[in-house]
Amino acid sequence: MNNFDFKIPTDIRFGKGKISCLKEELGHFGKRILLVYGGGSIKKNGIYDEVMQQLDGFDVYELSGITPNPKLETVRKGTAICKEQNIDAILAVGGGSTIDASKHIAAGACYAGDPWDLVLDRSKVKEALPIAVVLTICATGSEMNSGAVITNEETCEKLEINTPLLYPKLSICDPTYLYSLPPKQSAAGSVDILSHVMEQYFQPNDEAFITDVLSEGVMKTVVKYGPIVMEDPKNYEARSNLMWASTVGLNHLLTVGKGGAWSVHPIEHVVSGCYDLTHGVGLAILTPVWMEHVLGDGTKSRFARFAREVFGVKVDDDMTAAKEGIKKVREFFLLLGMPSTLSEVGIDDSKFEFMAKEAIRTSGLSTRAYVKLDENDVMEIFKKCL
């Protein structure tokens, strides 16, 4: 088990009606609030009104229109508002994209130069505004971690900024806020949660047994409830289990004692950075192909364990069980209505070479991944995804 540090300062308020604590808790951070949200669905489903009721008495500035794969341009806008209006705290109402943009804005607001500098060199992040979250999509775990992924459209880069200063101070997670999610977002969220845990689970270190069994528990949760919310969007048990799975899935708990670089996310980030694809969709296409690509004598026992523990595969031979597991992953994504090829989402091979180079350049794929990959490997994976 590798050495690790573990400290998560985020204050989670989980459950129906928890929005009622917002006024008091947000008050601790100040009066001048930047409210950040997406395309306006929160105005249709009533969440905006519930939030505004809590913000009575605050000076509220709004930054709406945060898109999936949030853009540097938006961050620059938010940073400018914070500086001009002397904002005290940021309230993100949304999912991973809104929270990630808010985190980057929170850091950018306290930095004199361009916010992209902070992504390229996180040591430049010296302070950040406090961030509060009202979660409306469960997927990225951003509500209880210190990372944010931002896309720079000028350079076609989708990169992460990550420092303890970016932990949200408060995250309100009400599972009923997920009831009105479009099915595609529910599905992509489940894929993302599963993928996060798989990235942490498929690593060279086998000695962190406890972390592995906890990971298996979270993955079983996604496999159990992911399809239920597709059929029954207002199922509280399913929504609440998935919502907490998204948080626990990427709040550091499932990494401790393990470590190493991720495999599928860095490849997907390049694709969705170039094509503005929904992150979960990209993961659904790439993950089974990556599994097939790296399956071999050195990896088959962990793949077999994954198949048995997460999908209940009952086969003694490791290689057979491993292959059965990959099949189950593919079936699970299909059940959620995910596409399984890049062609289906309108992506051809024209940028494969560039993207393969970028994936290697911007990640630990070739140095610290579960199975080390080079550009040719990534090219092969892309081709198999066509």
Added chain:
Amino acid sequence: MNNFDFKIPTDIRFGKGKISCLKEELGHFGKRILLVYGGGSIKKNGIYDEVMQQLDGFDVYELSGITPNPKLETVRKGTAICKEQNIDAILAVGGGSTIDASKHIAAGACYAGDPWDLVLDRSKVKEALPIAVVLTICATGSEMNSGAVITNEETCEKLEINTPLLYPKLSICDPTYLYSLPPKQSAAGSVDILSHVMEQYFQPNDEAFITDVLSEGVMKTVVKYGPIVMEDPKNYEARSNLMWASTVGLNHLLTVGKGGAWSVHPIEHVVSGCYDLTHGVGLAILTPVWMEHVLGDGTKSRFARFAREVFGVKVDDDMTAAKEGIKKVREFFLLLGMPSTLSEVGIDDSKFEFMAKEAIRTSGLSTRAYVKLDENDVMEIFKKCL
């Protein structure tokens, strides 16, 4: 899934050699330190020297001789030192007893009256000195939670004080510090961890699936590694997995979404409060008998799930699987060298009536437990333990 709040401020530094951060981190709290430890085993195994090397430059006051089932008298002594010497922070070097005593001292040091007042009325805890921990026994999870159990010998009461102010600020968990533990303490620790998770797992709420599967993961970890450290005390993989299991087992993660009162601990606390029995030994005697006592049509499916998931029992019929699970628990405790009757540890029936009354009076057994118990139930459990 029940609503919950989740915030754990403790900074965990886990792994071999992590003691090296103590000097710097402790320095944030001040210069005047009360060093609290037990019977002196840390002087034989070298941990005391490693700690003192880090404390070079601090003003160190010592309170040694903390016993299992830590006593109010010791807390009073510690509180007096803190007040007389203007102590800035408490450094607990030990296991649950030492940490619990330190927590109570930390609160008592900031309170004008007798520290027992704080146990009887936790609203009187308004502040507490910062607490740092160097963990040398893994069992209670006290290194990352806000509870402390203290015994008042005058009244034969063993009660808990629990408030967020008592979270340790820092806990250093080095699995090699467990290498020299006497086998009996290693065994009792494993029983304690398993019991904590069982208390949280056996609860009426079945909807917190994710919490249940995480609990099963931690229990599997104990069942896998508990016996290994008995055979091979310097097995790093086993020690590190158990050490983190003890922390995760009682840091609130396995309670979220569930709740309800515990069953076996309140009964055991009365026994060890009266007889100064090792807590883990009392739990090992009581747990299987409690399981038999509450097994019935309403509980058999959860008991069967426990048997299948934690002990790998492969039986279709729930009642048969449940009974097989209880047998496995008993075998597991025997494998760790635990006694299985009260007679073996010199306890007869003379205080059964008093203890049964106390167990009911001081707990939620009759009101909020998995299966509600009255005095007669507890009497019956005691008799079956003879």
